[in-house]
Amino acid sequence: MKPLGCGVLAAMICHAQIDPGSWMSYGKNSLGWRYSELDQINAKNVSRLASQWMYQTGVPGKNETTPLVFDRMMFVTGPSNFAWALDALTGRPIWSYKSAPPTGVDLCCGAVNRGFAAKGNKLFKVNLEGTLLAMDATSGAVLWKATLEDYKKGYSATAAPLIVKNLVVTGMAGAEFGTRGFIDAYDAETGRRVWRFYTVAAEGEPGGETWKSDSWKRGGGSTWITGTYDPDLNLVYWGTGNPGPDLNGDVRPGDNLYTCSVVALDADTGKLKWHYQFTPHDIHDWDSTSDPVAANLDLNGRSTKALIFANRNGFFYAFDRATGKLLHAKAYTRVTWADGIAPNGRPVVVSGQEPTDEGNRTCPGMGGGHNWQATAYSPQTGLYYFTSSERCMLYYKTTQEFVEGQWYQASTAGRSEPGGGRIVALDPKTGNIAWHFDTVSTPTGGVLATAGGLVFAGDAEGYLIAFDAQSGKVLWRFQAGGTIIAPPISYALDGRQYVAVAAGQTMITFALPK
């Protein structure tokens, strides 16, 4: 077996990610690459990959967690406010945490949680009822708890927090229930809130003119996927969700800033440095919550600090992440709502694509394009990997009054034709697709890239698949017995590289035979 190493990019990447054998945050590094520099498992030997242990949580519901691994333990969050610490070598449970959510928590999309953040020996997670917890990694004891907002008003929380220096930065959920979105930062030691950025501009604030009357008060823009952080620029990047109500924009004429956007915030103050709105006045529920990936791209002969983003509206975007200037944008899937992105950055909107009472067909469907599932960037191949749904939908519109705490979506979307999806490898320098793997169903899982020249992704039918990162050739697969919604990770222990993923209600790890 090949000894563990950091590959040819060792110096740069190992510096950026500190310990290649651990997995300390949602996107592995703060830039959101979801790239493991471990290369013991590679394209030549991955066909021999075998399961090592499984841990069955016994908790029903969807597992969307990114497990963290450090100090020989794996830290896993589960549905319905459950969490576990497992021995990373054997899968044996060390401690568990559970806290029944209070009655009356409104959730659009399941009692899910997407993982811990870690700083030192502290873990941080959100609970469904919109709280943020600090926990002792050794024992699971709760050290402090902060309330983001009142769950009785429709607020909830599902995303993995992000550590930024001494701060725990977290998003919220609830855009389908008339909430006003925000991004919060809390002192990691005390749980005191240090700053908040509202993703919906209030009347009188810059951007407030993009909402009519008091519609901003229930304007949505939730922040339910973890953002990223560039320490050199000291900027936090975070995607924002759809405006509310989702499918009827009549009550909120205007662009509805800063929904369906990416915002760049000063990490110390939460002040807006720049923003870009992907879908002004969204009426198709195209949240822009996917993880923004900070990657340096060689453009026109020079290295450019870029931010790359596969958006749910069907377009891929690359920005100068220092200024927010749009570098280029290109459709990666079928798009009927816009003819492209104009030089001024605004979409060239096609008329007649609005939802109607009887349904109107538009591409992409409500889930995208690329939805929320974790993406990956490999500095080895220079490619950006993500999943995409490849179908259109009928979008329906309803007139609906707002009732606090009640669903506020103003109708729905339905399937207009059969369709599956893709796992896509895209060249972020051009927006061109390098390869894609067609899937029979809409992709459900996230993606992992490794220095072994591999890309791992799970699918809706329970397969964990290993691809050649350069060519897209399928090199290995394993039927895990349950839908894979979570992204895989990789870690190392005692000289062995592991790949781990949650499938169904089971955490599974893989390694090469000894």
Add this chain to the structure above:
Amino acid sequence: MRPALKLTGILIFASSCHGQTNNPLAGDAKAAETGRWTFRILCAPCHGIHADGGRGPDLTLGTYSVGDRDSDLYGAIARGVPGSEMPGYADRMDADAIWRIVSYIRSVAQHETSTVQGDPSSGEKIFWGKGSCGKCHRVGSNGSGIGPDLSQVGRRRSLAYLRASVVKPDADVTPGYGTLRVVLRDGKSIAGVERSLDNFSAQLVDLTGKYYSFLREDVTSITRENRSLMPSYEKALAQNELNDLLAYLVSLRGAR
């Protein structure tokens, strides 16, 4: 977003339902309209945007396989329907929200007014004889499971839908009963009803009831065909025979 979930105590919910036979919001037009909003989000993906059926049964017929009382509908929404794909929503919404959906369903119930001039007993003979319907469909304990179970089809589908299904089977293929075609390496082609399909394999049953399982790497192609394997009976049966068959299908109400 995806389908909704509201965490609500099941016990609280259940206690509010016990003993409640009639909808406390009955006759409240506002409740029905509010119920429509929720129906469109949660229920329409299976029951259709107008509640007239899809993957799930037509709810505009005014008669339901779970029972026709308000509390029967409430119970089906709250606890789901065992043996079907219908999940329970007791942990996702409070009692009032469920009653509002019941109100909406009641508001769109048309009750079947069209009738077919046919003889159900003659239709039954055609079903099991000339039509050979039982070679693919089950009624009660008789017939085959290749196609959808028709034991309650008269309660779940309108006459118009049944007529269209018999005359133009491709018009609306029941989810889960689509057609898969597998072309083997030797050029042989096998078509069957899809039992399962994933990125690496396919499982299907042909019209003789034979079960097949293939890995994609072992065959030339596996293709989903957007059609039904059921033949059209438009020309195979005389008009009176078609009416008799439809009368039989309408009579299939099943046991509750």
